[in-house]
Amino acid sequence: MRLFVSGGAGFIGSNFVRRMLAKHDDVEIVCFDKLTYAGNLDNLKPVEDHPRYRFVRGDICDAAAVHEAVRGVDAIVNFAAETHVDRSIAEPETFLYTDIIGTHTLLEAVREQGIGRMVQVSTDEVYGSIDTGSFCETDRLSPSSPYSASKAGGDLQALAYHTTYGAPVMITRGSNTYGPYQYPEKLIPLFVTNALEGKQLPLYGDGMNVRDWLHVDDHCDGIEAVLMNGEPGEVYNVGGGNERTNREITSIILDELDLSESVITWVEDRPGHDRRYSISCAKLRGIGWDTIVDFEQGLRATIRWYRDNEPWWHKIKHGEGEFARWQKRWYDDRS
Numbered sequence: 001m002r003l004f005v006s007g008g009a010g011f012i013g014s015n016f017v018r019r020m021l022a023k024h025d026d027v028e029i030v031c032f033d034k035l036t037y038a039g040n041l042d043n044l045k046p047v048e049d050h051p052r053y054r055f056v057r058g059d060i061c062d063a064a065a066v067h068e069a070v071r072g073v074d075a076i077v078n079f080a081a082e083t084h085v086d087r088s089i090a091e092p093e094t095f096l097y098t099d100i101i102g103t104h105t106l107l108e109a110v111r112e113q114g115i116g117r118m119v120q121v122s123t124d125e126v127y128g129s130i131d132t133g134s135f136c137e138t139d140r141l142s143p144s145s146p147y148s149a150s151k152a153g154g155d156l157q158a159l160a161y162h163t164t165y166g167a168p169v170m171i172t173r174g175s176n177t178y179g180p181y182q183y184p185e186k187l188i189p190l191f192v193t194n195a196l197e198g199k200q201l202p203l204y205g206d207g208m209n210v211r212d213w214l215h216v217d218d219h220c221d222g223i224e225a226v227l228m229n230g231e232p233g234e235v236y237n238v239g240g241g242n243e244r245t246n247r248e249i250t251s252i253i254l255d256e257l258d259l260s261e262s263v264i265t266w267v268e269d270r271p272g273h274d275r276r277y278s279i280s281c282a283k284l285r286g287i288g289w290d291t292i293v294d295f296e297q298g299l300r301a302t303i304r305w306y307r308d309n310e311p312w313w314h315k316i317k318h319g320e321g322e323f324a325r326w327q328k329r330w331y332d333d334r335s
């Protein structure tokens, strides 16, 4: 199977590329990525010389580049997106281009070139916050942030392309994902690397917002299950079943690194901050998927991965990239 993996240089995409090449002898991958601040070829170093892997730098909003690069592939898996909620609050415009127009560009390529399958990788954040119970795939979308609204726009384009043109597209809605190679602006890698550097951990609001945490390997396996066995036009939730408050996540990080709570700084809450995410994954289980990674073991192994791979994140946090500008812009206003 020849796969076109857009956004494959980011966190989940690079884990997916490495995992699919290791699991299957008959999978070829074209990784297509714009290399924004979040895209990082270091994430793909372990496979850069792999005979069944090729990298193409390009933008999913660039129709000509997409049409050229997808020629001959059997399926598209789209990870490419602007993904950070806080950035979408401060600087929303690029989210609309990549997450909506970019998705549309890929759908057009599927339609015009008759590509057999496409998985649009989306998020549980499109449903919005839920106080009790869990969302299933038919629940209404009620996104709160410019990020989740843009992702919802991409989802709706994909479903409309299936209804109108019969495009063979499936959607996955994953929950908060953790694991190696996550850009250190997101909660877990930011807090772990700050703790390792002797810096403060900025907890928003009362620290009691709940996220459902999913190991990246389990997320990748869910996407693979949908790619192989999903029904076109259908949506599949992919959740870890591990609901924790941000305060609880912080406690595990501090415990693993043997630090006290004095490193926590309470900062002003994120505007529009969703209180709780929760999804039901019975539908995905019905096509042969389940989680494998135990949450506490997976989180502690992830913390140790950042401790043992300092050069990977040090280059991001202290190199010439975007990280310092963003941290100054966002956190200076909130502490």
Ligand code: NAD
Pocket (backbone or CB within 6 Å): 006, 007, 008, 009, 010, 011, 012, 013, 032, 033, 034, 035, 036, 037, 038, 039, 040, 058, 059, 060, 061, 078, 079, 080, 081, 082, 083, 084, 098, 102, 121, 122, 123, 124, 151, 173, 174, 175, 176, 177, 178, 182, 183
């Ligand atoms: P990420 O921010 O780590 O990586 C995004 C990748 O997309 C980067 O490599 C970036 O260079 C690339 N990219 C961005 N704009 C592009 C464009 N216009 N053209 C081509 N490439 C572009 O993201 P991630 O955390 O790996 O998330 C991947 C996907 O999974 C996203 O669609 C996201 O919405 C979804 N998702 C993420 C999570 C999570 O917790 N991280 C949970 C559920 C769903």
Ligand code: TYD
Pocket (backbone or CB within 6 Å): 084, 085, 086, 176, 185, 186, 187, 188, 190, 202, 203, 204, 209, 210, 211, 246, 270
């Ligand atoms: P994040 O990793 O940005 O993922 P998302 O907003 O997509 O769920 O944030 C996870 C949770 O952690 C969310 O409730 C916001 C909170 N958070 C903090 O308390 N402090 C921080 O510095 C960050 C980045 C997030």
